[in-house]
Amino acid sequence: MKIAVVGGGSTYTPELVKGLMEINDCVKIENVTFLDVKEAEEKFNVVFEFVKRMVKDKFKIEKTFDPKVAFDGADYIVFQFRPGMLSARINDEEIPLKYGLIGQETTGIGGFSAALRAFPLIEKYIELVEKYSKAFVINFTNPSGHITEFVLNYLKFDRFVGLCNIPINLLKNLSELIGCKIEDLFVKYYGLNHLTFLEKIFAKNEDVTQKIFQLLKMHLANVPGDFPADLIEILELYPSPYLRYYLFEKEMVEKLKKEGTRAKKVEKIEKDLLKLYESSDSIPQQLMLRGGSMYSTAAANLIKDLATNAGTIHIVNTKNNGAVTNIPNDYVLEIPCYVKANRVFPVSLGEADEFAVGLIHIVKMYERLTIEAYLYRSRKKALKALLLHPLGPGWQEAPKILDDILKANEKFIDLS
Amino acid sequence: MKIAVVGGGSTYTPELVKGLMEINDCVKIENVTFLDVKEAEEKFNVVFEFVKRMVKDKFKIEKTFDPKVAFDGADYIVFQFRPGMLSARINDEEIPLKYGLIGQETTGIGGFSAALRAFPLIEKYIELVEKYSKAFVINFTNPSGHITEFVLNYLKFDRFVGLCNIPINLLKNLSELIGCKIEDLFVKYYGLNHLTFLEKIFAKNEDVTQKIFQLLKMHLANVPGDFPADLIEILELYPSPYLRYYLFEKEMVEKLKKEGTRAKKVEKIEKDLLKLYESSDSIPQQLMLRGGSMYSTAAANLIKDLATNAGTIHIVNTKNNGAVTNIPNDYVLEIPCYVKANRVFPVSLGEADEFAVGLIHIVKMYERLTIEAYLYRSRKKALKALLLHPLGPGWQEAPKILDDILKANEKFIDLS
Amino acid sequence: MKIAVVGGGSTYTPELVKGLMEINDCVKIENVTFLDVKEAEEKFNVVFEFVKRMVKDKFKIEKTFDPKVAFDGADYIVFQFRPGMLSARINDEEIPLKYGLIGQETTGIGGFSAALRAFPLIEKYIELVEKYSKAFVINFTNPSGHITEFVLNYLKFDRFVGLCNIPINLLKNLSELIGCKIEDLFVKYYGLNHLTFLEKIFAKNEDVTQKIFQLLKMHLANVPGDFPADLIEILELYPSPYLRYYLFEKEMVEKLKKEGTRAKKVEKIEKDLLKLYESSDSIPQQLMLRGGSMYSTAAANLIKDLATNAGTIHIVNTKNNGAVTNIPNDYVLEIPCYVKANRVFPVSLGEADEFAVGLIHIVKMYERLTIEAYLYRSRKKALKALLLHPLGPGWQEAPKILDDILKANEKFIDLS
Amino acid sequence: MKIAVVGGGSTYTPELVKGLMEINDCVKIENVTFLDVKEAEEKFNVVFEFVKRMVKDKFKIEKTFDPKVAFDGADYIVFQFRPGMLSARINDEEIPLKYGLIGQETTGIGGFSAALRAFPLIEKYIELVEKYSKAFVINFTNPSGHITEFVLNYLKFDRFVGLCNIPINLLKNLSELIGCKIEDLFVKYYGLNHLTFLEKIFAKNEDVTQKIFQLLKMHLANVPGDFPADLIEILELYPSPYLRYYLFEKEMVEKLKKEGTRAKKVEKIEKDLLKLYESSDSIPQQLMLRGGSMYSTAAANLIKDLATNAGTIHIVNTKNNGAVTNIPNDYVLEIPCYVKANRVFPVSLGEADEFAVGLIHIVKMYERLTIEAYLYRSRKKALKALLLHPLGPGWQEAPKILDDILKANEKFIDLS
Numbered sequence A, B, C, D: 001m002k003i004a005v006v007g008g009g010s011t012y013t014p015e016l017v018k019g020l021m022e023i024n025d026c027v028k029i030e031n032v033t034f035l036d037v038k039e040a041e042e043k044f045n046v047v048f049e050f051v052k053r054m055v056k057d058k059f060k061i062e063k064t065f066d067p068k069v070a071f072d073g074a075d076y077i078v079f080q081f082r083p084g085m086l087s088a089r090i091n092d093e094e095i096p097l098k099y100g101l102i103g104q105e106t107t108g109i110g111g112f113s114a115a116l117r118a119f120p121l122i123e124k125y126i127e128l129v130e131k132y133s134k135a136f137v138i139n140f141t142n143p144s145g146h147i148t149e150f151v152l153n154y155l156k157f158d159r160f161v162g163l164c165n166i167p168i169n170l171l172k173n174l175s176e177l178i179g180c181k182i183e184d185l186f187v188k189y190y191g192l193n194h195l196t197f198l199e200k201i202f203a204k205n206e207d208v209t210q211k212i213f214q215l216l217k218m219h220l221a222n223v224p225g226d227f228p229a230d231l232i233e234i235l236e237l238y239p240s241p242y243l244r245y246y247l248f249e250k251e252m253v254e255k256l257k258k259e260g261t262r263a264k265k266v267e268k269i270e271k272d273l274l275k276l277y278e279s280s281d282s283i284p285q286q287l288m289l290r291g292g293s294m295y296s297t298a299a300a301n302l303i304k305d306l307a308t309n310a311g312t313i314h315i316v317n318t319k320n321n322g323a324v325t326n327i328p329n330d331y332v333l334e335i336p337c338y339v340k341a342n343r344v345f346p347v348s349l350g351e352a353d354e355f356a357v358g359l360i361h362i363v364k365m366y367e368r369l370t371i372e373a374y375l376y377r378s379r380k381k382a383l384k385a386l387l388l389h390p391l392g393p394g395w396q397e398a399p400k401i402l403d404d405i406l407k408a409n410e411k412f413i414d415l416s
């Protein structure tokens, strides 16, 4: 089996490789090819050399700047690249803040510019995937759910699943709180990536929702702070930590302004990490600070279960397909799916909660308007998307903020 | 035919009566009975005496404080009462402003308190309507769409339609701009009451949308200001003027703060009007300032077409029932309906625009949470509703603002 | 306004023209062009000369064998041609009878061969309509509903409506029984063309269903016999007379065998009619025997209401679009529609009855399989369609009967 | 854990017990209580004594005629009783044959009378289950899917799943043909119990549908004969063997007439079996002739996976809930479900084939009419159901055949 990794120079790569080594007994990996871009050559080399020391001769690894070489004959392709690099992310986070709006990698206006930057690259890569392989794509590039909406519903390429490392962390968290194995859990969990809702938790035969809701705490590197206990009680849902950007909008804007953007911090962490990579043989502790914890477990196990026939449940981004009965079939959602035979089957969850339904719809419509803004290269649609987003600007600021975003990203996005 | 009018002391009553006199040839009205509450007796008398002078002996009119007397044997019942009177509306508008939020009779947090005040009264009246009559109810009480959602989907009483005077004004506006008769128009128009979207205008066989969008201006007494021309171009929709509360939230809050609440102004206008009513025989010009323009035409023609068999189109609030294919069948929407035989059949409109869909869903879910807050007397659900509304508070203010609202309305609302 | 008529040599043409003369005041017809095929030249001439004497100089009439000439600049186009002429219909009716199955122009296996013959011609004509005009097409060619399914859902041409003369006869019938005007009626009526169900009748404000169901009798030239009164009582529906082919299958087969096919009788009637046409100046009484009664009223009024702006209800074949809530939106159904501005808006009818739903689904799936058999030129799909139809053959006879049909229609249909 | 078995005197009981013994390690069974009726006491005793010798002291077994005793505190309840005993089944099969119609235990008119006989008993038992336990019910009583429709959609009792032994036999069959384990298979399989369709077969990552369709043969004791190879090719589906009753209706009626009813044969087999049971200590080979092969595996594994947390796929009868996107959510279907924590989650399958959709709808509507006939004790609805069924009578025979059925079952069914 051949696996290609787009964005091979990522500091997550060693962790991913560790995961692949663990599933290797089961799936027989022959070749892992890493793809990155010329401008990141130096970093790419550091990471690759480190990985080489890790893998030894377990399987063959290669590195390339040519997508054809990477994709040719691949069975699985992992997208984990960052369109525009960290420097672009800095803009994503800083521009909205100037207008008193949330600037975040995936949420609100920051996610909007990240998405517009990602779409052309994703479109190009998907074309090449189709041309050179029969591969199934696992996407980790952010905004992961938005990109999956784009690929499944607009590019109509269906060997594609969107992954996030939060669900697996949530399940781990739950299993520790309850004192059971992850396999013993079933969660009624649904929503858009980073806008998800945990409604029910079943441990073995028992509904433990009430008990656990009071104990659960999810901390994410990307979302400072915490949910007040009474908020969870009111919602009767445990939402993604990212919902704090909606419910504490003003406070979060203040915090972001004060503490500086996450992108800047990541830049620092990354520099340190790379230094460690140069000399290490195993993954340094510091990687945990990066925020992608358990990504490797999620990705490697997903590949394993797609490739073999285990038939286990993964929480991934895919078309609803009936799983949530009061959400249209074609919405890409983050939901529990039965994974088998390179196919992903959402399992039925019944009705979603009204609070969740309201937010899912408005943000999904924002997602689609943004995608159409890209596809039609339409400034109008882009403005319409911004005006609709619950964290977006009003009419007075919308055109200005869009101009700033387009200017800062002119190498990537061109609307007219 | 007997007609009952709940809120008979309204200053709109003379206009409604004028409308009834105009349809009288066609539908043979025998009796119109006005119902109001004791505390408004004085005003009620003034209005009633005025109406008496207008009607002469065209049909019998009566006044009562007893719903049984009013509803008994009625064929049509008009709800045009104001739960809590104008003084309560003043609170609705002022409390949110204290928190920097939109306070408006139907939109945002003002509409929320108005709705919570209305539900118990509506529930009681609907019970009595069912007990004493086979009547069809035409609702004008605000928030009109929210109340229709409550009656059709929760009380399951179906001889009920929600009316607003904006659609008929819009059609009149359009017919004047185009130079055609209202009957020559067909509009693709949909949404929630006061959150509607005009997407297409057909005049006779022709699609005149583009031409007319540039000319159209809707001015409402309740919504200061105007839409910038390029906003309409971007949306490719002509929205309800109330959408300005969403897209110009900050500016509108400033304006409201500066100009004082609408409720206060209405109080003044009303006083003047009542004085005029004492002495007039015909409707004074000043009524136009009240903001319910053409209400009488809308209501009287609707009664006529329900009662006779004309089979014309009215834009009313009723269950979607398939008309907008990408909105669930059971959502109460404001849409064009074919009216006949005391029944209201929405006509198919195809798909709604994504921008509209996003807002319709989130506000509908807010509506339902608010209704459930009333039905379960649940403070939790009320907070959940507030947190979801795009014009609502964040978590920090939500409990405080709810407390203020509950305190100011303690005679009407009791949640625990 | 220019109107083109495909199948101008039809003996219905004079009636259609009479209808057009009646609406002429309202819609200003300038030109009516008749199109037919060379092989029918003689008949075409007789009909055209007769029509000429009728029309005088009310509007210009032309005749042609060239679709381009007919369609060029047309505003409305009427399809009333018979693919394969009456001789092909004889086969449609006789082949199934050999196997003890219903042979009928539109129902069962006869309708199947008629449809396969019609599709290529319809496809060609629709291409030409698109090329040479902006016209709206009114289809009367049988099987009318099946053809509308083909055009709207597969050819994706949407200025098209399927017409049948039965609904208008039903309404006339009802209005006479009740003693009211057709405009005073509203019917809950739905289904596939010739497989329709009348569930409710409202006359003015009153539900008269129970009263009228006991009195109603529909006699069609194409369907011998009658419904027993208790059958209607059991179904709680008044179905299309064609349902007798389903519920009295054996008896109807016997009857058809004994009485000879309808096609043969039509041939005789037609000959007589043409003789009369040669000498008449006005429509002879004998046309009534033909079975298309009130076709002209239906077609001409539909054109009038599409062209002008009256906004009245017509029962036509179009996409459900939400009107019947428990039937998918995209099924072409025969339902009441509000007609205006060259558009056709189904009006909401609520849920269909379970008996009707069962039959509608199975026959719709048969329709689609048949259409796909044509589009993919697939003998397999054709067999699958035959096996599914409730009046179709079992596995033993299916291949034989399909061979007979393909052989008899080899000039029109070629599957492999 | 306590398990109750309704119809404990069934000759399948030993096999079921064998299954329970196999899962005992995993689920810890404490008590199995068998319930049957007085009139079957003798047979019940034979079976119970045999089972006693099998179980030894693995777990406690009891027998009773009192549902309270059986259900009290039960965790799982298995319904495997035969309403009306075999003698009633004889009527089910013979009455339709007199009219030239299919008489079969579950299919066509035989299934109709069996269902009407089952509903009152099922309704009574479900009431008692609710009263005395929190148990989950596994239903094997025929018609199993029809009964599940009744319980889930009409009785609104949701701890209920309908089981059939055909799916597990199909999977075993497939795994042997392919040479893989059952767990390595995933099938796109859907429909109504005994009217199912296998559309796709995935073995590990591979789509083996084409290859396997040509090799697959399903033989059922209840359905003589075989599918011709070209039929499968035409349908592009492998249907339930019971579809032969639809596609070979005439031939099957002949066969049934000639060979005598299945019920009579079962009577004979059963007598022999009971004799063997009297003396055996282990399950005799002859049980295979009974037709319920692998029932024990299906039922015991289902209980195990409901009780433990394995999270495996079972094909069972439950509400569609979005799994098949072009079938309504509420239809009870036989589909692959992810089973965990006493809950059953259908997995998404996408769209069903048109041929299947047509049949599923018409038979589901028949099922619902039949259920309503029982609930309203309505002879009219019963006739409507019969008239709709594709294997049902025409109008001439329908009332007669219904009278015969009601007469033969007067102890069980009373319609008016």
Ligand SMILES: NC(=O)c1ccc[n+]([C@@H]2O[C@H](COP(=O)([O-])OP(=O)(O)OC[C@H]3O[C@@H](n4cnc5c(N)ncnc54)[C@H](O)[C@@H]3O)[C@@H](O)[C@H]2O)c1
Pocket (backbone or CB within 6 Å): A006, A007, A008, A009, A010, A011, A012, A035, A036, A037, A040, A043, A044, A080, A081, A082, A083, A084, A085, A086, A105, A121, A140, A141, A142, A143, A144, A163, A164, A165, A166, A291, A292, A295
């Ligand atoms: N979904 C999740 O849960 C989750 C969690 C963490 C990170 N992420 C996402 O994963 C991605 C990678 O994160 P990271 O921190 O490793 O980012 P990073 O900045 O280190 O980038 C990863 C690599 O992508 C390369 N790259 C940039 N553009 C490329 C292109 N066009 N083609 C090929 N390679 C290209 C860069 O050179 C870099 O080596 C980001 O999109 C990030 O948002 C997702």
Ligand SMILES: NC(=O)c1ccc[n+]([C@@H]2O[C@H](COP(=O)([O-])OP(=O)(O)OC[C@H]3O[C@@H](n4cnc5c(N)ncnc54)[C@H](O)[C@@H]3O)[C@@H](O)[C@H]2O)c1
Pocket (backbone or CB within 6 Å): B006, B007, B008, B009, B010, B011, B012, B035, B036, B037, B040, B043, B044, B080, B081, B082, B083, B084, B085, B086, B105, B121, B140, B141, B142, B143, B144, B163, B164, B165, B166, B291, B292, B295
């Ligand atoms: N939907 C629209 O387009 C539209 C436009 C204008 C006004 N309105 C609504 O119509 C209603 C009446 O408006 P208005 O300006 O005449 O109000 P108003 O304050 O004059 O009230 C009308 C009458 O209702 C009476 N009333 C109050 N509580 C009552 C009760 N429980 N039972 C019976 N009568 C009661 C009052 O005494 C008063 O005489 C309001 O709800 C308003 O929001 C709707």
Ligand SMILES: NC(=O)c1ccc[n+]([C@@H]2O[C@H](COP(=O)([O-])OP(=O)(O)OC[C@H]3O[C@@H](n4cnc5c(N)ncnc54)[C@H](O)[C@@H]3O)[C@@H](O)[C@H]2O)c1
Pocket (backbone or CB within 6 Å): C006, C007, C008, C009, C010, C011, C012, C035, C036, C037, C040, C043, C044, C080, C081, C082, C083, C084, C085, C086, C105, C121, C140, C141, C142, C143, C144, C163, C164, C165, C166, C291, C292, C295
């Ligand atoms: N939907 C209904 O309610 C209804 C009722 C009656 C008749 N019909 C249908 O209307 C159609 C006409 O009926 P009719 O009795 O007048 O038939 P007809 O046999 O007289 O045919 C009408 C004309 O069509 C012409 N024609 C045949 N093939 C043609 C082609 N390829 N292009 C152009 N013209 C062609 C014939 O030459 C003939 O002059 C038939 O399809 C019939 O089934 C429908």
Ligand SMILES: NC(=O)c1ccc[n+]([C@@H]2O[C@H](COP(=O)([O-])OP(=O)(O)OC[C@H]3O[C@@H](n4cnc5c(N)ncnc54)[C@H](O)[C@@H]3O)[C@@H](O)[C@H]2O)c1
Pocket (backbone or CB within 6 Å): D006, D007, D008, D009, D010, D011, D012, D035, D036, D037, D040, D043, D044, D080, D081, D082, D083, D084, D085, D086, D105, D121, D140, D141, D142, D143, D144, D163, D164, D165, D166, D291, D292, D295
């Ligand atoms: N779904 C499938 O795949 C499948 C396969 C085989 C059998 N079955 C069904 O399983 C059921 C049992 O089959 P069987 O051959 O063992 O039948 P059976 O005739 O042996 O009956 C089983 C037992 O049910 C008892 N019984 C009858 N009425 C009862 C009542 N009201 N309460 C309690 N017990 C009652 C009988 O006395 C008998 O001992 C039947 O409904 C049969 O159709 C289903």
